[in-house]
Amino acid sequence: MTKKKTLRGLALVLSVLAGVSQAGEIWKCQQDGQVRYSDRPCPAQGDTLSPRVLQPNVVAAERAASGAAAPRLVGNVCPDDIEIAAMETRATTSSLGPAEQRFLKDEIGRARQCRQGSARYSAADWALSRQAQSDQFRPGAEPAARQRAEAMHQAAARVGGLRPEPPMAGASAPRRSSP
Template structure:
């Protein structure tokens, strides 16, 4: 069937050539041979009817073949956008419930609320997340109920490092907040030193 179709195209092109409506040209451009419906800008020659073969028709410009077949011009395929792998609506609802739990400390609750916001940013197309990234986030969320302060903190750091790699804007936000927290901790320590100088001997 495909071979018959190309022979039909060949017959149409030959018919157009015989009628003078469509001449096929064999052109040489930069050492490469192309077939065109327009005279060659450089070296080239019209193709004789007897020398046309089905493989020549296949090598011709797509718009010539489409016109001969009575088909509309081929549209170029739109570029494929790279999408994010993001948690679904059900998972977001569960995260929101945990983020509002009164049994969590302030730092843990803030982290979970941040994770909800980051999921919504992902759903809006921000960043470049993989499913493996959200595995790290889920582990960090689960770790916020552990007894060890260090375990909770380390898990948050791992999640924040993942977000920084996947979303530069979120990485900037995390870095700015971390700097602000460090400044606040230094101010609090300085206040404690002024209030209780005996507890903080001069170094």
């Protein structure tokens, strides 16, 4: 018993010391018009940086990485990866009929095309699409919801300079019109 307590105490002390050794000060030094960072005080002019300033902004880095993947139209609003994954899950629900599943797969294709900059959508457009997707699970509401969404996609394709596809033409998105 005593040996276990000693080992636990030693582990606790070592973990505290490891944390203290990593929490050293970082100095931002200005020398000859240049900014340098050091773990020692500056010989001339400088300030210490708080640990909070030194932590990377993971959220901003993830957004930058995902946004740099494809050029987009200015002012274009598209579903993100999480929303597209949720759409894929709903599209494979066994309670949907073939027409409803085809519609949801079309919406997934359009969301991916949007992310590639193929059409210009607003937040209101995707709100209408989300409602139409939701209506696929409400008996009797499906056809009208699909028509509203198709009309919205055709309008978005016209604004983006695209030639819209006819409704329910498969999982592809609108095509670019030739100049």
